[in-house]
Amino acid sequence: MGIPLRQAIAVSAYLLKQKITGARRYPLVLMLEPLYRCNLACAGCGKIQHPEPVLNTYLSPEECWAAAEECGAPVVSIAGGEPLVHPQIDRIVDGLVQRRKFVYLCTNAILLERGLPKLKPSPYLTISVHMDGLRDLHDAMVDRAGVFDKAVAGIREAKRLGFRVSTNTTIFADSKPEQIRDLFNFLIDDLHVDGMMVSPGYDYPKAPNQRVFLKRPQMIETFRSILSFPDRRRWRFFHTPLFLDFLQGKQAMQCTAWGNPTRGVLGWQRPCYLMAEGYVPTFRQLIDETEWDRYGYGRDARCANCMAHCGYEATAVKATMASPLEGVRAGLGTLAGKA
Amino acid sequence: MLLVAPTAHEAAAIGNGALVCGAGPRAAAAVSAMLSDGGAGLVLVAGVCGGLDPSLAPGDLVLARRAVSVSGGEMFTQGALFEAARRAMRSSGLGFVSSSLFTTGRPVADRAEKTALWNAHGAGGVDMETYGVAQTADAHGVPWLALRAVLDPAHAGLPASLRGWQGEGDAAVLRRAVRRPLEWPSYARLALAMRRATRSLRTALPAVIASVEDALDPEVASGTPIAVLPIPRSVAT
Numbered sequence: 001m002g003i004p005l006r007q008a009i010a011v012s013a014y015l016l017k018q019k020i021t022g023a024r025r026y027p028l029v030l031m032l033e034p035l036y037r038c039n040l041a042c043a044g045c046g047k048i049q050h051p052e053p054v055l056n057t058y059l060s061p062e063e064c065w066a067a068a069e070e071c072g073a074p075v076v077s078i079a080g081g082e083p084l085v086h087p088q089i090d091r092i093v094d095g096l097v098q099r100r101k102f103v104y105l106c107t108n109a110i111l112l113e114r115g116l117p118k119l120k121p122s123p124y125l126t127i128s129v130h131m132d133g134l135r136d137l138h139d140a141m142v143d144r145a146g147v148f149d150k151a152v153a154g155i156r157e158a159k160r161l162g163f164r165v166s167t168n169t170t171i172f173a174d175s176k177p178e179q180i181r182d183l184f185n186f187l188i189d190d191l192h193v194d195g196m197m198v199s200p201g202y203d204y205p206k207a208p209n210q211r212v213f214l215k216r217p218q219m220i221e222t223f224r225s226i227l228s229f230p231d232r233r234r235w236r237f238f239h240t241p242l243f244l245d246f247l248q249g250k251q252a253m254q255c256t257a258w259g260n261p262t263r264g265v266l267g268w269q270r271p272c273y274l275m276a277e278g279y280v281p282t283f284r285q286l287i288d289e290t291e292w293d294r295y296g297y298g299r300d301a302r303c304a305n306c307m308a309h310c311g312y313e314a315t316a317v318k319a320t321m322a323s324p325l326e327g328v329r330a331g332l333g334t335l336a337g338k339a
Numbered sequence: 340m341l342l343v344a345p346t347a348h349e350a351a352a353i354g355n356g357a358l359v360c361g362a363g364p365r366a367a368a369a370v371s372a373m374l375s376d377g378g379a380g381l382v383l384v385a386g387v388c389g390g391l392d393p394s395l396a397p398g399d400l401v402l403a404r405r406a407v408s409v410s411g412g413e414m415f416t417q418g419a420l421f422e423a424a425r426r427a428m429r430s431s432g433l434g435f436v437s438s439s440l441f442t443t444g445r446p447v448a449d450r451a452e453k454t455a456l457w458n459a460h461g462a463g464g465v466d467m468e469t470y471g472v473a474q475t476a477d478a479h480g481v482p483w484l485a486l487r488a489v490l491d492p493a494h495a496g497l498p499a500s501l502r503g504w505q506g507e508g509d510a511a512v513l514r515r516a517v518r519r520p521l522e523w524p525s526y527a528r529l530a531l532a533m534r535r536a537t538r539s540l541r542t543a544l545p546a547v548i549a550s551v552e553d554a555l556d557p558e559v560a561s562g563t564p565i566a567v568l569p570i571p572r573s574v575a576t
Binding site for chain 1: 391392393425435436437439457458459460462463494
């Protein structure tokens, strides 16, 4: 995997500890949503359809830190909504970094240049910029002209200031493999991002445009095409090799929904980051009281077309830890900076 | 209630009064004969299966809400009965998933084929009887349930000499194994997995049976003890 060595070691040690203590279900990445408010209305988003009172509710820094401590996951992904809209996002990030959490601050980058002076570069902080394509495709997917250019400017500035920067690309029905190849080449060769994440779009029933979603067989075909370009050798992904195999249909996997628990403004979201069947006040209740047997591919119709990294990367990480060969493969990728 | 298992080995190991219906397509005909002879308020198919869901280990249970055939046909369980069984299993603390079973005419022994079936159908397990038995039960106007325990998980194959297995008994399987020493480790793993799988079924079945009997229409369920139907000689193995 292309993730930083420090993070790879910390996550491996955490997983080893879980194994030794015999923990059955444990989190890997806390999906922290301190707000649902966003400054965009993307075609494939299912997060921003909450009523106004909910959109106006923000988690405090203290609530965010408490969630990270309660959950114990070594990695925290701050999503939303648009985190940079939160007036105290810098305090939230600082507190998580002080707790030695590997923080991925997910952003559409519209406010990034303005927000960077408030943030401090750290090996524990990665700014993860949403990039669904080059200019035309990206601006179409986020439904606003000029966002791509802002994101590029934000990434360049973040790199100049010494931040670690990754990107997060969602693959939709309109994403042609060649367009994604060109995007990845641009991100690696021109913007010199530290790593990239990629995931198929989840078919949120509430998303404004339902035509953008791929079905599972088409997802597999699309990823096979994308990852078979010779340029692939230069791309650095923040994913395990097994997850990329899974996206290409080469590896059978079941979702590990509890691997990426979600804490939002309404509580701990059940059962996963993408489906909201209700909220519970504590992480322990989420883990102990959720009927996990009901969810996953083949078990719940809503999971039929989900291959998202928030469900399957945890599975891939666990499988990598369980297999010496896969461990060596991922380790070599980390040392070489590639997946 | 009619509790059936494909082989004599499975029926004996899981107990609870299970009858033998035969492996593969003949199971449907056997169950049809049993239902014609005695009638029943429910058909419950129990036995082992190949694992397709990669999160399942040997002995893990699949409670089917749907059976899928090779031709794409689908049979669904009756919702109330399924939920009753699911709740019973959950409250008894058993490890299981609520999923589908894919029914095919031969064992699926190859790991790559299992991956392809998983990607295509999302079924928790693969067996050779459930879809046919479900169709038969439906034709008789009887609801059905299926509970399977994983024998060979998704990441493992079967010994090559078992790929053509069509329900032959233990002695025949043993003869095949004896002739192929290189496959003995695979057979040993399979034997251990079989013990684990049948133990899971034996543990789970009383709770499932009790729960679905409660959920069945009292007029249908009352006075219909488990396993009172005669075993047709033609299908006993």
